[in-house]
Amino acid sequence: MAMKTKKRGKNRLERNDRLVRLALLVIAFSAVSVLLVITVFIVQQGTPIMFKYGLKSFLAGGNWYPSEKVFGLWPMIVGSLFVTAGALVIGVPFGLACAIVLTEFSSKNVRRVIKPIVELLAGIPSVVYGFMGVIILVPFIRQTFGGPGLSVLAASIVLGIMILPTIISISVDSLQAVPPSYREGSIALGATRWQTVKMVLFPAARSGIIASIILGMGRAIGETMATIMIAGNAAEIPRSLLAPVRTLTSNIALEMSYATGEHREALFATGVILFIIIMVLNTVANATSSRRRRQP
Amino acid sequence: MTRLRLARILLAIGVAFFPACRGDQSQTDLTLAGSTSIQPFADKWAEVFMEKHPGLGVNVQGGGSSAGIQACKSGACQVGMSSRELKGDEKDLVEIVVARDGLAVIVHPSNPVRGAKLAEVKQIFSGDLRRWNYLGGPDRPITVVTREEGSGTRGAFQELVMGKTRIFRGAITEDSNGTVREIIAQDPYAVGFISLGLVNEQVRSLDLDGAAANEENILNGRYKLVRPFLFVSMGEPAGLAKEFVDFVLSAEGQALVKKEGLLPIK
Numbered sequence: 001m002a003m004k005t006k007k008r009g010k011n012r013l014e015r016n017d018r019l020v021r022l023a024l025l026v027i028a029f030s031a032v033s034v035l036l037v038i039t040v041f042i043v044q045q046g047t048p049i050m051f052k053y054g055l056k057s058f059l060a061g062g063n064w065y066p067s068e069k070v071f072g073l074w075p076m077i078v079g080s081l082f083v084t085a086g087a088l089v090i091g092v093p094f095g096l097a098c099a100i101v102l103t104e105f106s107s108k109n110v111r112r113v114i115k116p117i118v119e120l121l122a123g124i125p126s127v128v129y130g131f132m133g134v135i136i137l138v139p140f141i142r143q144t145f146g147g148p149g150l151s152v153l154a155a156s157i158v159l160g161i162m163i164l165p166t167i168i169s170i171s172v173d174s175l176q177a178v179p180p181s182y183r184e185g186s187i188a189l190g191a192t193r194w195q196t197v198k199m200v201l202f203p204a205a206r207s208g209i210i211a212s213i214i215l216g217m218g219r220a221i222g223e224t225m226a227t228i229m230i231a232g233n234a235a236e237i238p239r240s241l242l243a244p245v246r247t248l249t250s251n252i253a254l255e256m257s258y259a260t261g262e263h264r265e266a267l268f269a270t271g272v273i274l275f276i277i278i279m280v281l282n283t284v285a286n287a288t289s290s291r292r293r294r295q296p
Numbered sequence: 297m298t299r300l301r302l303a304r305i306l307l308a309i310g311v312a313f314f315p316a317c318r319g320d321q322s323q324t325d326l327t328l329a330g331s332t333s334i335q336p337f338a339d340k341w342a343e344v345f346m347e348k349h350p351g352l353g354v355n356v357q358g359g360g361s362s363a364g365i366q367a368c369k370s371g372a373c374q375v376g377m378s379s380r381e382l383k384g385d386e387k388d389l390v391e392i393v394v395a396r397d398g399l400a401v402i403v404h405p406s407n408p409v410r411g412a413k414l415a416e417v418k419q420i421f422s423g424d425l426r427r428w429n430y431l432g433g434p435d436r437p438i439t440v441v442t443r444e445e446g447s448g449t450r451g452a453f454q455e456l457v458m459g460k461t462r463i464f465r466g467a468i469t470e471d472s473n474g475t476v477r478e479i480i481a482q483d484p485y486a487v488g489f490i491s492l493g494l495v496n497e498q499v500r501s502l503d504l505d506g507a508a509a510n511e512e513n514i515l516n517g518r519y520k521l522v523r524p525f526l527f528v529s530m531g532e533p534a535g536l537a538k539e540f541v542d543f544v545l546s547a548e549g550q551a552l553v554k555k556e557g558l559l560p561i562k
Binding site: 062063064065066067068075134138139142147148149150228232233234235236243244246254255257258259260261263 | 332359360361362363366437439444445446447448451454462464465466467468469470471478479482483486
């Protein structure tokens with residue numbers, strides 16, 4: 001009798017275990033299937049119109065007048081790339097400098113204070129960045145350099161600040177992951193701190209740093225709210241840093257509310273292009289970080 | 297015990313996600329959908345109408361003129377709201393002008409330019425006229441601000457001012473009357489267009505073809521930028537829809553419109 005109860009108890013535990021495993025499996029796959037559903041939906045909604053009006057005119061056309069059925073995404077593709085490149089020009093030097101200072105030229109206590117603060121930057125909602133941009137940066141640019149203020153420059157600066165936490169925290173992690181023996185060896189050979197950083201640590205942490213930059217780039221290219229507020233959204237290839245610009249993401253969010261019919265499909269097509277660009281970036285990021293894992 | 301708590305949490309989530317199920321006004325007898333420019337006024341009409349007819353539910357939704365017209369055609373709503381004229385295959389709907397709205401071309405208050413010809417406004421927005429000194433202003437480039445494609449306000453401006461000419465693609469594009477006004481209030485060399493009822497002391501409206509943008513000039517026909525606010529329906533409105541439209545067109549309904557900054561139909 002005692003044996004039987006014990007056995008039944010064990011059976012129940014096993015059954016519970018199976019149930020939990022099944023439940024977790026379902027939950028885990030529901031996350032993946034959401035991605036699948038999104039992909040299928042965007043592609044299904046967005047691709048027919050691209051082929052209807054011709055892939056070439058869709059991607060390389062310079063005019064975006066959806067009400068006249070003229071769908072050229074080229075200015076927005078170029079715009080996204082410009083703004084992202086601008087963000088990197090601003091974010092990468094500052095981010096890397098900060099990461100190097102935090103790992104090599106500061107005490108543990110300083111690092112313990114600064115790093116969480118930097119990571120807190122990532123938690124500020126993008127609409128707040130956009131608002132600060134509109135209130136402070138845009139009038140400053142207009143008064144100092146002329147032009148409307150809403151510009152490639154303004155968007156680059158704000159996005160450059162927004163990608164700092166990504167670049168700094170991943171770079172710090174990968175610089176710290178360099179084995180101490182490298183650093184010690186270099187110092188023992190008579191190299192200065194800076195020479196050590198430049199010639200030993202940086203090459204050793206290179207793939208991690210590249211991955212941090214690519215992830216920052218992904219954030220910059222996907223940012224919408226802040227860009228809409230400060231970039232000016234003119235659907236034209238900007239002629240200067242002070243000219244307004246429209247990115248792929250702003251194009252969708254700006255016109256989504258009233259779009260119907262083919263206009264709506266064209267916005268989905270914009271999403272498809274954005275999706276492809278981001279997939280490429282993520283694949284590159286994964287490839288570089290897996291290379292890091294292979295060579296310890 | 298835990299199960300009970302779980303059930304309570306689920307219930308709370310359910311209630312939070314379906315606010316419509318909570319109140320007693322779940323019943324909808326009449327649905328209006330369409331232009332976000334008309335929506336705030338329709339809300340006002342609906343509010344007063346429901347006060348007069350307790351127990352009836354009038355539901356007003358946005359979505360934009362085109363979406364409202366489509367919804368009306370498909371039967372998703374009884375009355376559609378459009379802030380632009382019907383075009384092409386939409387013409388089979390019955391349209392009723394319920395109010396009119398002026399469009400103001402606005403500049404920064406410090407701008408010395410007081411007025412312009414409509415033809416000049418057209419040239420500014422087509423990108424042919426790039427500097428203020430042609431209009432007697434400072435020798436500075438004009439910052440042109442427009443609305444996004446699909447907006448009813450842009451549609452009306454396109455129709456009333458631009459005709460077949462395109463608004464040039466280098467124009468700054470914003471997605472609401474409010475942001476357009478905000479940008480122009482900040483930039484001394486900017487120009488844009490918004491609903492006349494939304495002009496405030498932050499910006500100044502230009503005189504067009506010699507007529508100031510005000511109610512008097514619109515009523516006597518000298519100020520040309522006027523767009524109708526339309527209710528559309530499949531066939532003549534009947535039943536509750538007719539009652540609502542009649543209320544909107546009544547002296548009381550029109551007085552509400554006037555109070556909110558729009559122009560009555562007559």
